[in-house]
Amino acid sequence: MSDRATLSTVAARAGVSPSTASLAFAGSPRVAPATVERVLRAAGELGYAGPDPIAASLRRGRSGVVGAVIGERLLYAFRDPVAVQMLDGLTEVLGELGVGLLLLAGDGGPAPAQLGRLPLDAAVFATCGLEDDPAFRLLRARRVPLVAVEGPVVAGVPLVDIEDRQGTVELAAHLRELGHRRVAMVTMPLRLDGRRGPVDADRLATGVYRDTRERLLGAREVFADLPAVETASNGIEEGEQAGAALLSGPDRPTAILAQSDLLAAGVLRAAAARGLAVPGDLSVAGFDGADLPWLAPVRLTTVVQPTAEKGRAAGRAVVALLAGEVPPDVVFPVVLRPGTTTGPAPA
Amino acid sequence: MSDRATLSTVAARAGVSPSTASLAFAGSPRVAPATVERVLRAAGELGYAGPDPIAASLRRGRSGVVGAVIGERLLYAFRDPVAVQMLDGLTEVLGELGVGLLLLAGDGGPAPAQLGRLPLDAAVFATCGLEDDPAFRLLRARRVPLVAVEGPVVAGVPLVDIEDRQGTVELAAHLRELGHRRVAMVTMPLRLDGRRGPVDADRLATGVYRDTRERLLGAREVFADLPAVETASNGIEEGEQAGAALLSGPDRPTAILAQSDLLAAGVLRAAAARGLAVPGDLSVAGFDGADLPWLAPVRLTTVVQPTAEKGRAAGRAVVALLAGEVPPDVVFPVVLRPGTTTGPAPA
DNA sequence: CCGCTCCATCGAATCGATTTGACAGGGTAG
DNA sequence: CTACCCTGTCAAATCGATTCGATGGAGCGG
Structure with a gap:
């Protein structure tokens, strides 16, 4: 029962330097196919499943995790089909990026203080037009890029809104x-x-x-x-x-x-x-x-x-923020849809 | 517009070593109150909001993130009140730990390959009694501690099930x-x-x-x-x-x-x-x-x-796994509840 | 046969913290 | 006065990878 294999271990076994092994795992075109092969085999023999995500995060300065702050307790928030659809749109965009959505529920989720200990690349204030939220302030202080869906309206925080x-x-x-x-x-x-x-x-x-x-x-x-x-x-x-x-x-x-x-x-x-x-x-x-x-x-x-579209827009805003851009605010129009529940006022 | 402050920067400004500064932020009792004060003030002046979570994760070997694998697309999975209630129970337990729940949707979520790049301390297979899941295999290979809710049934993976x-x-x-x-x-x-x-x-x-x-x-x-x-x-x-x-x-x-x-x-x-x-x-x-x-x-x-209880049990299993214990399998009983939709067969 | 280019690989610095055991220095007991 | 203990601080090792710019060697043209 040896120590868990690391990239260096694998590199050593493959007879290459750690740098090369890293490049191999990253699929860089600069490394010869035969070498890649050798590295992968060594990895297989050592039961090494790839670079440690945490270490990689540190070096890259990115964790691949985006927080979604839900005001309420999960149970109540998700009874709301609108919230769910929004999140669905959000995951749709973030998923393509290979980014995961971390749920931060107001209740039952990590206490605000703990919130600062989570490795977030960005956070979306999802179902809460909540103004003056402690979680919001905390994340701002941490300089976590933020996107607000339907508020709060704060300078420097891109807003996705509807009319x-x-x-x-x-x-x-x-x-x-x-x-x-x-x-x-x-x-x-x-x-x-x-x-x-x-x-x-x-x-x-x-x-x-x-x-x-x-x-x-x-x-x-x-x-x-x-x-x-x-x-x-x-x-x-x-x-x-x-x-x-x-x-x-x-x-x-x-x-x-x-x-x-x-x-x-x-x-x-x-x-x-x-x-x-x-x-x-x-x-x-x-x-x-x-x-x-x-x-x-x-x-x-x-x-x-356009609920799902709202989520997608929030996702795109996150993507832009991560790319160092400043996404514009977005306001979606809404449309009246008469149904069978309204009619002329009774006489 | 200087470089972002780091713990060392803050320590230097406070006139202490990085070690002490770290201890100060961790709230260790071994550091004198006056020193803590000094460190915090220095941090305030530099706009430093606390230790970088990613770096801390690397050192600690823990990211504070637990994955919840949802088989289906978020939108469909969350139409199901059972799934939502389960997750609510799960967050209830994990939230106390200051751990966040990362949603991994089958569709729209990060592609399986990307899944290995996320810093997960553990993962719960939540709404999928799915057997032979690529995500499952991937996480197993990565040695991520796993908990299965209603399957798959695999040796070494604690199971939370119902009758x-x-x-x-x-x-x-x-x-x-x-x-x-x-x-x-x-x-x-x-x-x-x-x-x-x-x-x-x-x-x-x-x-x-x-x-x-x-x-x-x-x-x-x-x-x-x-x-x-x-x-x-x-x-x-x-x-x-x-x-x-x-x-x-x-x-x-x-x-x-x-x-x-x-x-x-x-x-x-x-x-x-x-x-x-x-x-x-x-x-x-x-x-x-x-x-x-x-x-x-x-x-x-x-x-x-007992849907929510199932989620809580899964949460407890995660906690146990993270503590290095081997949680037992759990099977919850179910109860027949006759309502008004069943009656004697028509003649 | 020489010099130049290009390709694959490597060295070394870096990301930002945590943590243990050691070490001063002051206080107390003998 | 000496020996010891306690308290608060620090030095240094470590976590595990990424990423340039540098380097050595092979191939090519002249």
């Missing part, structure tokens, strides 16, 4: 045209503190999620004092709960805008529970254009965002 | 007691080659997913020649398609066992599309005990497996 505001404006306008006047919104969390309920000015001001805020403000551009109910997380049950609250109030809205398709699905359930016909009694709309096969045959009216 | 077989037997027995005789199964993929349709002996023999095979064999222990239809991936639409195929055949089954809750949801949709009452005309059962809130108020008859 949250504009999209919601269009959606709201659509409902207005349909004759709706009593419209309410179910929002995603403004902060991750488990709070639910009506959103007042204070709460809005202290919110840290840009997308949540933007979508709310967009709707209010059309319906000036549209009431909003905040959920504690972006999930169906939360949507149902918030929907139920809105529907049981005195002035029942004729339309509910949910800030995500997942929340909208919950609102639909709340409506069904109350025996309300959609869109006869109540119109419901979402946001994201998520792929929710179980919703069929209902087609949710929603605002479609 | 797939026994669970399906119980489920099938339940249906038999309800009087069902014409029972069919919708299976998960046996290989990832996009194939769909009836499972014959050949196909079963060349399958690489242990869980799929075991669940089928379990059902056949009760219903000897129970017909099975394979899906191309574990998703609702796939389940619907397979269900439709089974329901449109000549001898319509009175019960369909789906190998996962997701597939079962699809079968339910296929039944609904045909106007079949569940469980009046058709009983449907799943497997996993997944959390599918949108299925409410229907409660799927299923076999509950």
Whole structure:
């Protein structure tokens, strides 16, 4: 049981210098095929499977690992098809580079302090438009190249964004045209503190999620004092709960805008529970254009965002950063997609 | 714009040796508080955020990164609540260790060859009972400590498993007691080659997913020649398609066992599309005990497996491996949970 | 037969930290 | 006053590869 073989061991056995052995493993054209062969055989005999990635990382100054910071706990974040699709797009681009995606979950992931001990070439703030995040500050201090998806907006950090505001404006306008006047919104969390309920000015001001805020403000551009109910997380049950609250109030809205398709699905359930016909009694709309096969045959009216493309754009930004370039900010347009859940306001 | 500061730079500025500076950052009790202070101040002045993780990794021989090999493409794998829950359990344990989870997706992830270039302390084969996987062989050759969840079963690789077989037997027995005789199964993929349709002996023999095979064999222990239809991936639409195929055949089954809750949801949709009452005309059962809130108020008859606990167990196995121990194999029991989707066979 | 070019290989510096055992120097006990 | 111990600091070895620029030798043309 000898010591584990190293590149030098192998080189010695092959009768070449470590430099040559290294070149051989790297597949450099400058080394003769016969030599490569000899090195590989020596490696085989010694049970050497190739250069140690950590040592190579040190020398190269690159680890081949890119972090994806997920705000929430994995379990909740991945219930969200949008998050998953985004990450899929991200891996698509990074995978080609031979780079791995390291998941950094807000909860259950490495504690912020530990985060600095991980060998990251770059990090993407993925599902969190979170402003003033300790993880963000830590990585900045470490000079880890960063990409922000939907925020935070910080100078020097390339941003990949969508037209949250504009999209919601269009959606709201659509409902207005349909004759709706009593419209309410179910929002995603403004902060991750488990709070639910009506959103007042204070709460809005202290919110840290840009997308949540933007979508709310967009709707209010059309319906000036549209009431909003905040959920504690972006999930169906939360949507149902918030929907139920809105529907049981005195002035029942004729339309509910949910800030995500997942929340909208919950609102639909709340409506069904109350025996309300959609869109006869109540119109419901979402946001994201998520792929929710179980919703069929209902087609949710929603605002479609290019989720996977967002991930790919983030991936490309990472690639650019690693190449020493300064990637431009990107803002993707969104498109209103009317479905079967919105209709004329009841008389 | 000087060179980036290193530990030595900082040490020099603080008027101590690099060794002391290192100890200071490591929080060693052997270094005087005043010295620590001095070092930290010097670091602050130089904009040094702490020791370089890669260099530290090399010296320590640990990178703090654990790989999670996902068989499929991220997008599909994460549609599966079971996979997500498993990973959540895994991060829960690894997070405490300050270790990050690196996602290695079969598709879109780093190509197998690149996989060897990533600095992994260990890897978990997460959602793939896949036998004879190139990634698996590669990592084994590299001597990366491995943990297998539901396979592959290889000597020296700790296994975290559930009683797939026994669970399906119980489920099938339940249906038999309800009087069902014409029972069919919708299976998960046996290989990832996009194939769909009836499972014959050949196909079963060349399958690489242990869980799929075991669940089928379990059902056949009760219903000897129970017909099975394979899906191309574990998703609702796939389940619907397979269900439709089974329901449109000549001898319509009175019960369909789906190998996962997701597939079962699809079968339910296929039944609904045909106007079949569940469980009046058709009983449907799943497997996993997944959390599918949108299925409410229907409660799927299923076999509950401790998904998150499986992830935690895998995490503990990794921890043990990293500590140089040899973790034992673990097999979790499963429990039949009758719901509202199974009932007596129609007369 | 000489000089030049080109090709394959090698030397040596470097990446940035960790860690152990040794060593000053001051304090205490005998 | 001496011997010893403890505390805080340091020197040096090590982790394992990568990467130029340099070098030796073979082949070629003149």
